[in-house]
Amino acid sequence: xxxxxxxxxxxxxxxxxxxxxxxxxxxQVNFVVCQLxxxxxxxxxxxxxHPSKTSPFVRHVVATLLGIYFALFCFGWYALHFLLQxxxxxxxxxLTGVEHMHKYCLVFALGYLSFCQITRxxxxxxxxxSADFTGPMMVITQKITSVAFEIHDGMARKEDQLNQGQKxxxxxxxxxxxxxxxxxxxxxxxxxxxxxxxxxxxxFIEGTPYRHRDxxxxxxxxxxxxxNDPSPNTEVIRKLATCLISLLVFLSVCKVCPVxxxxxxxxxxxxxxxxxVVYLYLSMLTTRPKYYFVWTLADAINNAAGFGxxxxxxxxxxxxxxxxxxxxMNIELATSFKVFLDNWNIQTAHWLKRVCYERCPYNPxxxxxxxxxxxxxxxxxxxxxxxxxxxxxxxxxxxxxxVRPYFLGSPALKFVYDVITWAATQIAICYTVVPFVLxxxxxSLKFYRxxxxxxxxxxxxxxxxxxxxxRHLRLKEQQPAVQPSLESTDSxxxxxxxxx
Numbered sequence: 001x002x003x004x005x006x007x008x009x010x011x012x013x014x015x016x017x018x019x020x021x022x023x024x025x026x027x028q029v030n031f032v033v034c035q036l037x038x039x040x041x042x043x044x045x046x047x048x049x050h051p052s053k054t055s056p057f058v059r060h061v062v063a064t065l066l067g068i069y070f071a072l073f074c075f076g077w078y079a080l081h082f083l084l085q086x087x088x089x090x091x092x093x094x095l096t097g098v099e100h101m102h103k104y105c106l107v108f109a110l111g112y113l114s115f116c117q118i119t120r121x122x123x124x125x126x127x128x129x130s131a132d133f134t135g136p137m138m139v140i141t142q143k144i145t146s147v148a149f150e151i152h153d154g155m156a157r158k159e160d161q162l163n164q165g166q167k168x169x170x171x172x173x174x175x176x177x178x179x180x181x182x183x184x185x186x187x188x189x190x191x192x193x194x195x196x197x198x199x200x201x202x203x204f205i206e207g208t209p210y211r212h213r214d215x216x217x218x219x220x221x222x223x224x225x226x227x228n229d230p231s232p233n234t235e236v237i238r239k240l241a242t243c244l245i246s247l248l249v250f251l252s253v254c255k256v257c258p259v260x261x262x263x264x265x266x267x268x269x270x271x272x273x274x275x276x277v278v279y280l281y282l283s284m285l286t287t288r289p290k291y292y293f294v295w296t297l298a299d300a301i302n303n304a305a306g307f308g309x310x311x312x313x314x315x316x317x318x319x320x321x322x323x324x325x326x327x328x329m330n331i332e333l334a335t336s337f338k339v340f341l342d343n344w345n346i347q348t349a350h351w352l353k354r355v356c357y358e359r360c361p362y363n364p365x366x367x368x369x370x371x372x373x374x375x376x377x378x379x380x381x382x383x384x385x386x387x388x389x390x391x392x393x394x395x396x397x398x399x400x401x402x403v404r405p406y407f408l409g410s411p412a413l414k415f416v417y418d419v420i421t422w423a424a425t426q427i428a429i430c431y432t433v434v435p436f437v438l439x440x441x442x443x444s445l446k447f448y449r450x451x452x453x454x455x456x457x458x459x460x461x462x463x464x465x466x467x468x469x470x471r472h473l474r475l476k477e478q479q480p481a482v483q484p485s486l487e488s489t490d491s492x493x494x495x496x497x498x499x500x
Contacts, residue, residue, distance in 0.1 A: 011076045027074070027132070031191060034070045035297055038187050041066060042305035046232075050306075051207025059205045060178050066187035071136065074191060078133035082140055085112050086184045089144045090177060098156040105148035106355065109141045110374060117377045138375060139193040140184050142351045147171065147183070147198050149355050163358070169197050188305050192298040194325040194347040196307075204307045230318035232303040239300035242328070243293050250289035257283040259437045263446045276450075277427060284430040287437060288331070295325040295345075323347060335421040337389075337396040340429055348372075366390050381435035384444050388432045388456065395459035396428075398466035431455045 071079035154170030310322035407417035435444035
């Protein structure tokens with residue numbers, strides 16, 4: 001019976017021989033092979049089902065059917081949860097109307113996701129699988145809630161109630177059932193995302209990427225019109241090279257510095273504290289390449305299909321970062337907690353900002369971290385990580401507001417500040433995410449006890465000693481200044497709303 005359950009959980013057994021040869025779990029083999037097939041399919045989709053050659057209806061149907069096939073291949077009948085979650089939430093939007101759909105969809109989609117995560121971990125004990133069906137459900141949950149909030153913004157709120165980002169993303173008509181399923185379950189993003197704007201996706205399918213985004217260049221560079229679709233080939237090759245390097249690094253070093261050693265009794269007892277700090281950094285550093293591989297490959301798949309074009313840079317070169325999920329160099333060189341988070345899992349950060357942070361009148365930071373913890377899953381380690389993240393975020397914000405101005409007087413002082421904050425940020429990030437990797441309460445608290453909760457205590461003291469005005473008071477002081485754009489922290493900051 002157990003064998004049948006494992007087979008159902010991991011989807012097709014067709015690639016079992018490859019799993020045995022590579023000594024990799026079958027679910028991981030299925031996932032990687034499906035993503036590589038999706039990459040080849042994306043090239044075909046762009047060349048032979050281009051908007052100039054076929055209708056949006058055909059593109060929607062093909063993208064949806066291929067997505068469902070890849071999901072069934074990877075996850076077996078568990079992939080039906082994707083269709084069920086999407087179908088029920090579409091019914092909720094139709095039945096409840098635009099005034100309240102965003103609330104009901106958020107509660108149901110997040111509740112359904114949490115139910116699946118809890119039963120997977122604690123009832124059926126599928127926790128040993130790294131590629132499980134709740135991973136794609138996390139992305140679909142983001143899409144469902146994003147669409148519900150954007151429809152509410154576009155059809156239930158007045159224009160002067162929206163900030164610039166909300167105006168850009170607002171949906172002015174109810175999506176059809178096919179459009180909704182295509183957005184949630186298309187083959188380009190069903191396995192690993194990333195989340196994207198519904199308007200961006202529909203514009204890609206219909207072949208009108210400039211319809212709702214008025215780029216500053218207005219399609220021109222150096223006075224020359226850029227009406228033709230730029231080729232993504234160079235960008236796809238560059239991202240595939242990044243994937244290959246990330247995969248090689250992960251396979252070669254992930255077992256050299258296991259994270260679990262941070263809570264080994266002999267290691268704690270015999271290793272000087274400074275060496276523990278260095279090992280913590282190295283052990284957490286080796287866990288990142290697997291995320292770099294998965295997210296960069298997902299980005300390359302979308303680009304290969306022609307999705308992700310984000311205008312031209314100052315040199316006239318096409319940018320393909322519209323839905324990119326990370327910026328590796330910015331992550332590794334981050335000098336603040338915020339900079340790290342702004343460049344790690346970018347689309348999830350945008351989702352959290354759009355559905356929670358911007359709409360929560362009080363304690364938006366705490367509410368956002370708690371929503372993120374619920375979205376990630378049922379493991380206690382996730383909650384320890386995000387609760388720790390609240391404290392560190394408040395402390396980092398206090399330091400930036402109160403201390404940083406004293407180091408801006410000269411380049412030398414600024415350099416010293418950057419070096420210190422880089423080291424502090426990297427250690428704080430590693431300290432924060434140890435429970436995220438260990439997952440269980442016992443080992444996580446054992447690690448924090450071995451560090452005497454020093455970063456927790458230090459951050460609490462900093463947050464108390466260096467207060468920062470609450471966000472709602474800062475916003476009130478800024479009025480009637482123009483509200484900042486939703487996209488002010490990403491690569492879309494130079495795109496403005498068209499003047500009426």
